[in-house]
Amino acid sequence: MITKPPTLDDVAQAAGVSAATISRCINTPDRVAESTRLRIQAAIDALGYTPNFGGRALATRRTNIIGAVIPSMANSVFAGGIQAFQEVLAREKVTLLIGSSNYDPDYEFEQIQTLISHGADGMLLVGSKRPERTQQFLISRRIPTLNIWCYRADSDQLYVGFDNHRAGQDVAKLVLDYGHKAVAIVSGICDGNDRAADRLAGMTSVLDVPAYGAQTVMVHQTKYSFDHAAKAFDTVIAQSPRPTAILAGNDVLAAGMTQRAKALGFSVPDDVSITGFDDIALAQFVDPGLTTVRVPQVQMGHRAAEELLAEIREPGSGRSVELLTHIIKRGSLGPPAQG
Amino acid sequence: MITKPPTLDDVAQAAGVSAATISRCINTPDRVAESTRLRIQAAIDALGYTPNFGGRALATRRTNIIGAVIPSMANSVFAGGIQAFQEVLAREKVTLLIGSSNYDPDYEFEQIQTLISHGADGMLLVGSKRPERTQQFLISRRIPTLNIWCYRADSDQLYVGFDNHRAGQDVAKLVLDYGHKAVAIVSGICDGNDRAADRLAGMTSVLDVPAYGAQTVMVHQTKYSFDHAAKAFDTVIAQSPRPTAILAGNDVLAAGMTQRAKALGFSVPDDVSITGFDDIALAQFVDPGLTTVRVPQVQMGHRAAEELLAEIREPGSGRSVELLTHIIKRGSLGPPAQG
DNA sequence: CAGAATATTGCAAGCGCTTGCATTACGATT
DNA sequence: AATCGTAATGCAAGCGCTTGCAATATTCTG
Known part of the structure; x- marks a missing residue:
């Protein structure tokens, strides 16, 4: 029947x-x-x-659906934040429509369109910069949008995140404090990824200060995967002078490099120090543990949900909020070997 | 304007x-x-x-939205599968409405209701057993539903997953093959979690075979978190006879225990072997690497999407599919110390 | 070139729910 | 008891899109 x-x-x-x-x-x-x-x-x-x-x-004219497009669900970088975000939404009987962009702005745009055509009342996006047409689309559709994983004071958009540039500086300073003079950076691909770009810029802005007497041996960009990290390590470690420290753009890269370093017989941190970024769960299991930047994922997710919800219910009422990061010291960063 | x-x-x-x-x-x-x-x-x-x-x-009368309720987004256990699932949907311009149940059947029910009231055309659920009222609700609403992470041949429901029971047996057998006689199991909480229950049942079904001459020192259930895992290790390792191998219900537990074991000065696997389950990214970074059961996450996500889509477009056309798991050997499992 | 078949387009009736306005019911007030 | 204020309910007009059927235009067929 x-x-x-x-x-x-x-x-x-x-x-x-x-x-x-x-x-x-x-x-x-x-x-x-x-x-x-x-x-x-x-x-x-x-x-x-x-x-x-x-x-x-x-x-x-309301769906009580909020869309989110994140770069990737495969690695756990975004998982914690999204989980926190979703918890708050669930409490309000709002649900989460999810898309992933694979770090590709075009694909991100496509996903945004799809989510919106599926009725999303608001959008959660990662990062701050995106192609003009994407911005225009969001504006023309009048979709309340909030950006996470970054923070910009000078913008009229909504952000709930932290200052990647400054965090990048922090790690770089720490590494210099340890006495490293030959440093390499293995960053994520900056094109289309403002967080990666900001982190990298922050790092180099410190490393390149002549007074510190340090040298940036190489800046290498690669995809966030263990395999790419391993290859990147091979490239970077072959430079001359050989870097005594490698700053990674995130923990996936740092973990992949650490593993590769050990496989090649390098001792971390005695032969080469490695720092990460994000403090994902993995960071404490890598041996040695990753010295990395802890990102307030859960807090970010919660606040983002609150502010976005506010903005949706009453346009103009959402607020940007800047969160702070701090460095977690573990064993992967040490002083360089004596000269 | x-x-x-x-x-x-x-x-x-x-x-x-x-x-x-x-x-x-x-x-x-x-x-x-x-x-x-x-x-x-x-x-x-x-x-x-x-x-x-x-x-x-x-x-x-169509939304082109599919709902999925997964136990947790925080750990990466489900991330890969969902990512794969979503990829297929995106290709078909279908989007993913997501909820998480925190391994709680009541909360799962609530989430299912929310997603459906938000127009989901179909549902992706994890696991096979759920309360009667949940089943009834799904049936009364005529929502095409597909279950992943498990497989049941004898059911009229749709599954795309694997046999947790058999996989549990496989690990247990392997451990016995290594010569372990005193074994402990640290499982996830089985109440409301059929995957955990099946894995556990599979393990004990092998361990308890008298002919093997092995003894199950303890079966301990705990939440999937690193902290709980550490506590569980403390409990289990204090038993007498002290187990020479601990079978974990998943990699989060195994990783947490491994770390705790090392912190307490135990050598893995010399003092105690530990096996995992799921083969999440973490498993290869733990030192020693986790011997674990690899779950075909990506394949599961893809097939699940295909079959669920088929079932939605033409009820009755979706097929259940059983996938295979296999054991990945790394360093965390070794022979027991000599007598 | 007539007649038939086919390709295009328009008409209009819903799909199920919300909401401003009108109406009615019910006490309370004087 | 007449008047008034308020609470409760009903009316009916949409909200924006799809689709069966009918009307018209175009292309074939012999």
Whole structure:
């Protein structure tokens, strides 16, 4: 027996009131008399009624769906933040429509379009810079949007994140403090990835200060994968002078390089120090543990959800918030071998 | 200037045709003459038109949204599979509405309801057993549903996964082959988690075979977190006889225990062997690498998407598929110390 | 070139729900 | 008891899109 799901009218009929009353009973129970409310509730339960999503979306111009497109779900970099984000949404009966961009701006645009065409009331995006057409699209559609994993004070957009540039500087300073003079950087691919670019810029801005007397042996960009990290290590370690420290753009790269270094017989940190970025779970399991930058993922997810929700409910009410990172010292960074 | 987004009628007006033709041009381009199609396309581009989601959903009774409820997004266990799942959906312009259950059946039910009330055309769920009311709800709503991370031949439901029980047996056998006689199991919490329960049952079904002359020192259930794993290790290692091998219910537990073991001065695998389950990225970075069960995550995600999509487009056409696991040997499992 | 077949397009009736406005019911006030 | 204020409900007009059917235009066929 293929019965169509019950509609508002069916319930109305069953309860002996008008459809409008049913609707009110569901959305604004206070505006309905106690007695009828009970009767209606009984009818709803009896029929197993659930509001039709399309009808409701059409009438209210609201879906209670928020879209998020993150660079990747495969590595756990974004998982924690998204989980936190989703927790807050769930509490508000808002759900999360998810897309991933694979770090490709074009693909990101495509995903954004898809999510929006699927009714997203708002968007969560990672990073701050994106192609003009993407920005235009978001603006023209008037979709409240919030960016995470970065922070910009000088922008009219909404951010809940941290300063990648400064964090990059922090690691670089720490490495110099340890006395390293020959340093290499293995960064993520900066094209289309402002976080990677900012981190890298922060690092070089410190390393290149002549007064420190350090030398940036090489800056190498590669994809965030263990395999690419291993290859990057091979390239970088073959430079001359050989770097005594390698700053990685994130923990995936740092972990991959550490593993490769050990496989090649290098001791970390005695022969070469390696630092990471993000402090994903992996960082503490790599041996030696990764000295890295801890990113306030959970907090970021929570705040992002709150602010984005606020912005959606009342445009203009969302606030940007800057979070702080701090360095977690583990064993992968040490002083360079004596000369 | 707050302009409302353009509607079908606006485009129709602009292109000088009826709304119906625009609709066809978007959904079934072949049924529209080349010339008008171009004209319409131009109008669409000029106005920046995008179909309204609610209207479309209402008219077609289709949202092209699939819901997925996974136990957790925080650890990377499910990330790879979901990523793969999403890739296939994206290709079909279907999007993913996501919820997480935190391994709690009640919360899972709640999430399922939310996702469905948000219009999900189909559901992806993890595991096979769930409370009666959840099943009933799914059935009464006629929501095509597919279960992953497990496989049951004897069911009328759809599965794309593997046999946790058999995989559990495999690890247990391997451990016995190495000569271990005193074995402990640290499992995930089985209540409400059939995968954990199946794995555990598989393990004990082998360990308890008298002929092997082995003894299950202890079976301990705990949450999937590094901290809980560390505590579990403390408990288990204090048993008498002290186990020479610990079988973990997943890699998070195995990694956490390995780390704890080393912190306490135990050598892995010389003092105690540890095996994992899932082969998440972490497994190869733990030192020693985790001997574990590799789960075909990506394949699972892809096939799940294909079958669920098939089932949605034509009920009855989705197929269950059983995938195979295999053991990855790394250093964490070795023979027990001599007597 | 007439007649038939086919390709294009338009008409209009929904899809299920919300909501401003109008109506009715019910007490409370004087 | 007449008047008034408020609470509860109903009416009906959309919200934007799809689609069966009908009307018209175009292309074939012999």
